[in-house]
Amino acid sequence: MKKIINDPGDVVPEMIDGLVRAYPQYVTRIPETEAVVRSDKASMDGKVGIVSGGGSGHEPAHPGFVGKGMLSAAVAGQVFTSPTPDQIYEAIKAVNTGKGVFLIIKNYSGDVMNFDMASDMAELDDIPVKSIIVDDDIAVEDSLYTQGRRGVAGTVIMHKIVGAAADQGASLAEIEKLAKEVLPHINTIAVALSAATVPEVGKPGFELADDEIEYGVGIHSEPGYRREKIKTSRKLVEELVSKIDSELKLDAGHKYAVLVNGMGATPLMEQYVFSHDLLDELAKKKIVPAFMKVGNYMTSIDMAGISLTIFDLVDEKWLDYLNYPVETIAW
């Protein structure tokens, strides 16, 4: 393992410290936690608070999306481990201005349980809390026999939509309704070239041969649906788009937003090559995205790979929410 760290056990607190000191204009640490809250507290007045978070290792998610127009606070757990309820609860308290708090949770058993416990704690304090569990990863069958689809890069889209609505004064009930409407239209699929190494573990989460790739890998190295020899960018795009097409039924009459997301160790150069092929592939279907982002949004430490999120803009207003200005480190 070769990483720029000190003690592997100190990675999370030192990372949060570095982040808040580098960007004091956007985020401030909530004392004695690994949670960050907007520095511009006045921007939260009279608005519903939006809290997200999860294990660390996905940077810039989630603290990078804290700021006016997006998240109010983000809670960071240990690497690939859900944050604890007491910390989530501190974040809820820090952003509640009397209008309630909305939680954006990724669909992992740990995250769901810890955020649930934090909601229970907030309810005892009469803070109204609602939540959405994001499960945009179409690599997994949504079956009764698994945890269900995972929450991956599409979660950032949820942050953006919900954050914009909250900034425009939407109520807690309106935000919950919006999140539920948006959710089924966000679909993501990934391909991994190599696995991530958790600092405290010291070795990669799975093994892939030098010339091998795996489709459908999750953001904590969860297994995907197929392994094969590395292909050209064009072929990778074909596979990922066809997988999304089978789920979303891409239609030239619809408007789409696209997020090309690097998994941590894939250079932007490759992400733009992939985007070039993606736009060509979509053009064959007579689709030109109405909104597009390329870069590292929801990473998996040092995993090499890319994920593709396609968001069907069923409601015209959703595009406005995506274009709504924000003041964050990473959007």
Place this chain on the structure above:
Amino acid sequence: MITVEIVDKWMELFYQKISEQKAYLSELDTPIGDGDHGNNMMRGMQGVKDGLAKLSEPDLKLTFKTIAMSLISKVGGAAGPLYGTAFLEMAKNCEETQEPAELFKLALEGIKKRGGATTGDKTMIDVWAPVVDALAAASLSVEKVKEAAEGTRDLVAKKGRASYLGERSVGHLDPGAVSSQYLFESFIAAGGIK
């Protein structure tokens, strides 16, 4: 009858066991999870140890509550809320009963409710449920606990991260079941079922 002395001894032995087996638990977690169960449980048990050391009077409810809150605030992931809920249920009910059979049964119900899993899903419940049954029949033994944890090897995971592997999870022990095995072995060694 569970007493504060037994719980203190129980936690001391469990702490030792987790310290010794930390690397093994994380190793078990690597093929079917994300390789951190040992580290997470160690962080939690360090919290339990520190928390219990601060208690000034021998109060069973406060002892259980301290264990629960330490685990909830230190472990994270899925194991934190699940173990934490188990001890929170014991804290809530230990004034009515100090019988391990009854307290562990209530703890098990809490775990099921929190995690939504049931017997046979290849989780810690596959150790907790047989332990509760054996306690009710006054037949709990170290062998039975170990056998229950071993039994998770042949199961297909239906909850948590291991569930994404489906059939490929067969052949691996469930790390939460093994840490639960250590928990009950420590309980027996602490004189919990005398």
